[in-house]
Amino acid sequence: MKPSNLKPKLLLFGGTGSIGRSIQNKFIEKGWDVFIVSRSSIEDDKYIKWNPIKEDELSSDILKYFKKIGKFSAVCWSQGSNFNDSVYDYNPIAHQEMYETNVMYILNSLSILIRHNLVAKPTRFCVVSSIWQNISRQDKLSYAVTKSALKGLVLSLSNDLGRDGHLFNAVLPGVIETSMTSLNLSDEQKMQIKGATQFNRLATLEDVSNAVYSMNSFLNTGITGNFTIVDLGFSRVKNI
Template identity: 45%
Template structure:
């Protein structure tokens, strides 16, 4: 855990994406030191991140080597990386399905194992958070592989919460619904957006800032009891049926 002399130290995977970037901004606003991780070195380093490294576990990268010997243990780690895919039982392609599992679930498992093996999680107990999706626990049309891999993330978080407790580590998942981000507007038609916005009486999309605020709470010293939870940020969309 961070001392009075050292700011809270957080590692953010997927730091170049809309959610990851917003989480980095929120952490930086709290004067935390942020190490952002991207899969490729060509992406520009935002000012809000103290440092940017490139890491791809499926290209044989060793995370401790990428981070460097001088890296001190992390007080918090966030996984905001991931991929999406449109398919169904009628047209699923096995290779594409496996690639999505690797991106959404196995990436978390491999990098977490490397952090544990290298002693790079705070010995006083780290706070870990995985960005998943409301479709982890729900289903929609033509999202077979995405729903299955996000459901696997839920299993990972629940199981890891049990095992990591012996070392004092907490792990949770945050499940965003459709967010007010450029990616949402690029991937959904105006009709689909209207359906989602109108599914609750809020008549709007959830905010990426709210996701980031929840993540930074779960990853802060203030969280000393929440673990193994999957918390939706969707304005109640998952539970509402307007009649």
């Protein structure tokens, strides 16, 4: 399906993961054209191979393609990396690589999009971060540090980009009901999280994509510098 210049367009970084696919489906369902940036080649005219960490400038082919399809009304970053570590096994190289993927990737790509005038005025920007930018769990040193850095990124960008009317927010998922969660957490850990609130369940991918849509779509007319937590109250409300 070829893009329609009449449809609003979302540029989605990290659209191949479970959260990214859910966001993609939500926007398509709402009538948007969704274009996905990936570091690997995929035979689809909606996928763009681009790695903002290694490529500090767009290739002429990608720039020409972006100019052809028109400006983006929304940009979402749902890419990122995650691994377990602590101060006892800290590896500065691995830590730096995670910072590049979780933080610099966003700044590099945003800078290029703005420099080439590829986003509409105003554009709604949204970063998918994590509740672990605000609270701590064991053996998540590098992940927590890089996600915490996103708090400063969102606040600073929401301030600076206001001069052009742009809105910049973040959505912070908690533990989501996915196959990846089942691989990383034991049944006992999942039950513990479910029982922490009276919902007795985990948040879902749809809960996250609904929150992203509310920040990234035209429904958002005045929210910026905001952090929407999607965890059914887990990080703030406890059963006692």
